[in-house]
Amino acid sequence: MHLKIGTRRSPLAMAQTNYIAGLIKAKHPDTEFSLVPIATMADKDRVSEFHQFGIVGVFSTEHEEQLTSGEVDIVVHSLKDLPTTLRDSLALAAVPGRENPRDALCGSTLGELRQGARVGTGSLRRRSQILSLRPDVEVVPIRGNVGPRLAKINGDDGLDAVILAQAGLERLGLAEATTEQLDPMLFPHAVGQGALGVQARTADAAILALLKDIEDENTRAEVDAERAMLHALGAGCSLPVGVCTSWRDGRLALHGQITSLDGQQRLTADAERPPEQAVELGLEVAETLRVAGGVAILESSYRSFGSHFKFVGA
Template sequence: MSPNASPTISSPPRTIRIGSRKSQLALVQTYWVQEQLQKSFPDRTFEVHTMSTQGDKILDVALAKIGDKGLFTKELEVGMLQHDIDFAVHSLKDLPTRLPEGLILGVVTERENPADALVVHEQHKDKQVDTLPAGAVVGTSSLRRLAQLRHHFPHLTFKDIRGNLNTRLQKLDAGEYDAIILAVAGLHRLGMSDRVHQILPDKVSLHAVGQGALGIECRADDQEVLSLLKAIEHVPTRDRTLAERAFLRELEGGCQVPIGVNTQLDGDTLTLTGIVASVDGKKLVKDTVTGAASEAEHLGIQLAQRLREQGAQEILDEIFTQIQRG
């Protein structure tokens, strides 16, 4: 460099702003993503920005009565489209299968156990889901769980439960419920694995689409963010959840529709099982498809079409009619 030349001053890397809901579980998940990205890119700055969504504010009405999965994502999506935040961390089960124009599911992280858990009141610590006494009150806010449990255990009483995980556990411990159903993954992430009394087997409760995985949503044209996010992508989980989300998208189901899934990956072979059930649990159709993981979305669509042929469409039509009637 000549004595008179000015040194080149490079601008600092762009600060990446991460959007999150304010709930304890959402923040645990978001800070985990922030930590993983910081490890991969120590020279970058990743800031967490929080906001409340409609689903966080309406806690006294059943989810099925107030809208679809967008309840937990819309405000974050507006933030991305307005460039207030660069990406948002979601529990993948909360992320709609159809996203606003300009936004995409950037990556999916490695999945925790996607199963449902039975959590019991102290007086039932010697019971399993199939030995709870007749009339025992079981709390769940999920129509998927409700429909499957009603199908298998019609002698139990089911009652809606809302609020964050700690609030639900407090209601259980106070005796408002004999048992509640929660996601194993959420309990594990909050350090409450000891509250898992029983992991419900697949034959009793197929899990929600995307349950146990984190989905990171971002602007479709933000190549810088997309390239950074690739560092935390988990390809096997991505393939499994792509199949699940295609299945749900093809059936056009949201929070109000009892749809459950299970996926298994054996090498490059993906097996997808799905159910559609009526809310009262009296009707339930179930089937399985197997194929190449590279054809994950096609498998999801194929399974949806097979269940439609077996009566799923009639069940869905009945549910949509009930919703429209209020």
């Protein structure tokens, strides 16, 4: 079988795509691949803020269009960037084993950040969470690939630290840039962070069967719970919702958190269930957060976050 794989052009996206191709090749040695670079709306526009793209699908819309049209056979996503609602003709066909989902602080530890330190991130969730833990810091919005973001530490932009995904650093061989991995119970990561998702057409039975061989059941349960929670809250992947999953005696535990943009409000909820009830687990945590007032915080974030971010160029 020959597969055309759609992928972004960034070094991280290419590394992730080659990793997926390697997993498939290990199970099906006769499979051949062609990589098809796809430029997303966020790749084409390096100036606008993420909310100006409409939040949902900033990094996935063009991939889904080419998959639907038949120009590619599968696409590889950082699962945290894939909307919780997929097109009817497409499926999240495989979720391989998850890498480290934690966020990493590069340039300083949390406790050693100086008073008034300038911390760079392009994420509203990370912005809200760092302000919740360190209200004295100044958050500087940044965009760009991992390498250029790291270069902003002690560079011309005068950043003391940046917050990045540990999984991305590890996939690029840059784990040594991590100063501290943040505790996911205090600094819960994005939904799906550290996991990759492979999309395919629902009509391609042979491809779906092939991709099933690289699925990891535990990771799938984790992300199903996380994505169900996010979907039930009506929150896009750009809003300040964090999660943390863990396993306890064969049961899946989910910790969810919603944080206001100024970091002053933080709501949490926890529950656990058997892995076959992953979706129900996500819905349970979402309902607890909703009843506690989480939706109001998210709605306020959605209305106001445009005024908070003026991105430092990549």
